[in-house]
Amino acid sequence: xxxxxxxxxxxxxLAAPSGRRAPLLPAxxxxxLAELRRMARNPMFAVGTLGFPIxxxxxxxxxxxxxxxxxxxxxGQYLIVSFGTYALLSxxxxxxxxxxxxxxxxxxxxxxxxxxxxxxxxxxxxxLAALLFSALSLTLLYSFAHFAGGVTLPLGLAxxxxxxxxxxxxxxxxxxxxxxxxxxxxxxxxxxxxxxVLVSFASGLFVPLNQLPDVVQRAAPYLPGxxxxxxxxxxxxxDTTHDLTHWLWLAGFTLVFGSVAVWAMKRDEARxx
Amino acid sequence: xxxxxxxxxxxxxxxxxxxxxxxxxxxxxxxxxxRAGELTALLGPNGAGKTTAISxxxxxxxxxxxxxxxxxxxxxxxGGRTVIGSMPQESAIPQALTxxxxxxxxxxxxxAPLSVDTALELADLHSVARRRAxxxxxxxxxxxxxxxxxxxxxxxxxxxxxxxxxxxxxxxAFWHAVDGLKREGRTILLTTHYLEEAERTADRVVVMNxxxxxxxxxxxxxxxxxxxxRVRFSSDLVLAELQALPGVDSAEVDGAGRAxxxxxxxxxxxxxxxxxxxxxxxxxxxxxxxxxAFLSLTAPDALKA
Ligand SMILES: Nc1ncnc2c1ncn2[C@@H]1O[C@H](COP(=O)(O)OP(=O)(O)OP(=O)(O)O)[C@@H](O)[C@H]1O
Ligand SMILES: [Mg+2]
Numbered sequence: 001x002x003x004x005x006x007x008x009x010x011x012x013x014l015a016a017p018s019g020r021r022a023p024l025l026p027a028x029x030x031x032x033l034a035e036l037r038r039m040a041r042n043p044m045f046a047v048g049t050l051g052f053p054i055x056x057x058x059x060x061x062x063x064x065x066x067x068x069x070x071x072x073x074x075x076g077q078y079l080i081v082s083f084g085t086y087a088l089l090s091x092x093x094x095x096x097x098x099x100x101x102x103x104x105x106x107x108x109x110x111x112x113x114x115x116x117x118x119x120x121x122x123x124x125x126x127x128l129a130a131l132l133f134s135a136l137s138l139t140l141l142y143s144f145a146h147f148a149g150g151v152t153l154p155l156g157l158a159x160x161x162x163x164x165x166x167x168x169x170x171x172x173x174x175x176x177x178x179x180x181x182x183x184x185x186x187x188x189x190x191x192x193x194x195x196x197v198l199v200s201f202a203s204g205l206f207v208p209l210n211q212l213p214d215v216v217q218r219a220a221p222y223l224p225g226x227x228x229x230x231x232x233x234x235x236x237x238x239d240t241t242h243d244l245t246h247w248l249w250l251a252g253f254t255l256v257f258g259s260v261a262v263w264a265m266k267r268d269e270a271r272x273x
Numbered sequence: 274x275x276x277x278x279x280x281x282x283x284x285x286x287x288x289x290x291x292x293x294x295x296x297x298x299x300x301x302x303x304x305x306x307x308r309a310g311e312l313t314a315l316l317g318p319n320g321a322g323k324t325t326a327i328s329x330x331x332x333x334x335x336x337x338x339x340x341x342x343x344x345x346x347x348x349x350x351x352g353g354r355t356v357i358g359s360m361p362q363e364s365a366i367p368q369a370l371t372x373x374x375x376x377x378x379x380x381x382x383x384x385a386p387l388s389v390d391t392a393l394e395l396a397d398l399h400s401v402a403r404r405r406a407x408x409x410x411x412x413x414x415x416x417x418x419x420x421x422x423x424x425x426x427x428x429x430x431x432x433x434x435x436x437x438x439x440x441x442x443x444x445x446a447f448w449h450a451v452d453g454l455k456r457e458g459r460t461i462l463l464t465t466h467y468l469e470e471a472e473r474t475a476d477r478v479v480v481m482n483x484x485x486x487x488x489x490x491x492x493x494x495x496x497x498x499x500x501x502x503r504v505r506f507s508s509d510l511v512l513a514e515l516q517a518l519p520g521v522d523s524a525e526v527d528g529a530g531r532a533x534x535x536x537x538x539x540x541x542x543x544x545x546x547x548x549x550x551x552x553x554x555x556x557x558x559x560x561x562x563x564x565x566a567f568l569s570l571t572a573p574d575a576l577k578a
Contacts, residue, residue, distance in 0.1 A: 020384040020385070021355060021383075021384055022355070022381060022382055022383050022384045022386075026381050027381045027382055029381075030377065030378045030381040031378065032379075033378075034367060034374065034378050035373065037369055038367070038369040038370070041369045042369060056377070093475060095439060103367075105365075106365055106368075107361055107363050107365030108365045108366070108367055110333060110361065110365060111359070111361060111365040113333055114331045114332070114354065114357070114359045114361075115354060115379070115382050115383075115425070116351075116354040116382055116383060116384075116425075117382045171486065220366055236413040248438075270335075271334075
């Protein structure tokens with residue numbers, strides 16, 4: 001411990017305020033790095049978003065990866081999309097639901113608001129970090145399916161699925177933000193858990209939709225997870241006739257969840273303390 | 274009041290500011306100017322409105338009525354944030370980052386930050402620089418919050434109860450750092466419940482209670498405002514004789530002849546005692562402290578006066 005008798009470190013002279021801002025890119029890079037560190041260092045989060053999808057694939061997928069569905073789609077590839085979608089869904093719920101709730105109530109968000117950080121940069125960094133982490137999660141799942149199950153996605157198809165799922169993840173991120181700004185951390189964490197499992201189940205990610213009860217089948221088209229998975233499955237099946245409909249649904253969800261999230265954020269901001 | 278009508282405008286200005294939270298009136302018509310380059314201590318009992326005043330100055334909340342200006346602008350517009358640092362009352366730190374990572378992150382948000390090592394040194398954090406923020410002790414977390422407040426090399430610093438939870442050594446190091454910051458011409462506003470710290474370091478003390486200003490001046494001027502210089506001794510004098518001594522504001526005496534006198538001029542009182550040839554024992558003289566001033570200002574009956 002330094003004693004007060006040591007001379008204070010030399011401080012640069014005070015510069016006159018110049019209206020200058022910090023360069024954006026280094027700030028963005030640091031924020032993304034901080035997000036990635038947060039995600040990687042939280043064992044529950046890393047296991048939940050990287051480990052569970054692979055575990056589910058191993059338990060439910062490996063026994064029948066070589067089969068083909070009635071419509072001639074390889075089951076292994078189909079399941080990569082299913083569990084990949086599940087991974088992104090839970091990542092969005094936890095990274096934007098639970099984590100934002102903690103940052104908001106713990107005062108970190110308030111401290112950032114008092115700093116010169118432009119608010120959009122905070123969200124941009126969070127979204128970019130989540131996309132990077134999602135890409136990692138999908139890559140691990142692809143690799144596991146390849147090495148442990150012999151299921152190989154041709155490079156072009158692998159990249160198409162990656163791109164579609166990441167882009168289609170936007171409404172899930174918006175939903176996560178709604179949770180993060182509306183409920184307290186304990187409730188947010190429960191909601192993140194429940195939503196990622198329930199939505200996944202009802203979207204046909206764990207059990208194919210046609211084997212689910214009738215009510216669930218009828219409810220599925222109102223869930224963002226369903227449309228996201230459909231976009232991935234359509235790539236696997238090389239049948240993209242309905243893609244536009246699914247994109248439109250996802251855009252609609254983005255609009256709704258996004259508006260609620262912005263409203264909730266403004267409400268939180270107006271509280272001030 | 275020592276208002277100088279000098280040309281430099283106040284760094285922070287509150288004019289007739291009120292802030293309401295539902296039924297609670299946290300601030301009532303508060304008018305206050307914080308002069309540039311000074312260390313101002315904002316004092317007041319719990320719930321006085323100190324944190325509320327700071328969040329208005331940071332532009333985090335808007336006043337219900339009145340005007341808040343920081344460096345000549347509206348703080349809520351955010352224009353001045355590159356030259357403002359703040360340390361909230363509750364340490365807000367990113368649990369998953371190490372101390373060094375957190376300070377580095379914050380440095381990147383400012384156009385002309387201090388070096389990370391300088392900030393770590395100012396906050397006496399080098400020994401825990403690699404520790405996760407979530408694993409810090411309460412006092413260490415305060416020091417990290419201080420490092421985050423200064424790393425941007427701000428011109429104006431708002432420190433809300435900075436030393437709460439710090440041990441004696443950390444407090445000394447903290448005040449040492451604050452002295453250095455002040456010498457460089459920074460404007461510092463801090464709140465504290467440690468009045469002896471405010472007395473020692475502040476250029477100016479502002480006392481508030483229930484959302485209004487009670488007193489505003491140098492620590493010395495506030496002390497002299499209360500007749501709380503205290504002289505105690507044992508003698509054979511009776512109450513009437515004690516009250517007749519020069520400069521006595523109030524006098525008490527107990528059954529054993531132990532007298533307690535309050536006076537603004539203890540020296541004159543002692544000279545008079547000696548000249549009168551009174552024999553006295555167990556003499557105790559204590560100066561009015563800022564704490565005495567604070568207590569008499571914020572005592573419930575002082576409000577009516
Ligand atoms: N968000 C809020 N909602 C409702 N009431 C609030 C809110 N923030 C503050 N208050 C009330 O406003 C008053 C002033 O609170 P403030 O936090 O400013 O006090 P303080 O002087 O900082 O006290 P302390 O020394 O305990 O930190 C208190 O009565 C408090 O209960
Ligand atoms: Mg307070």
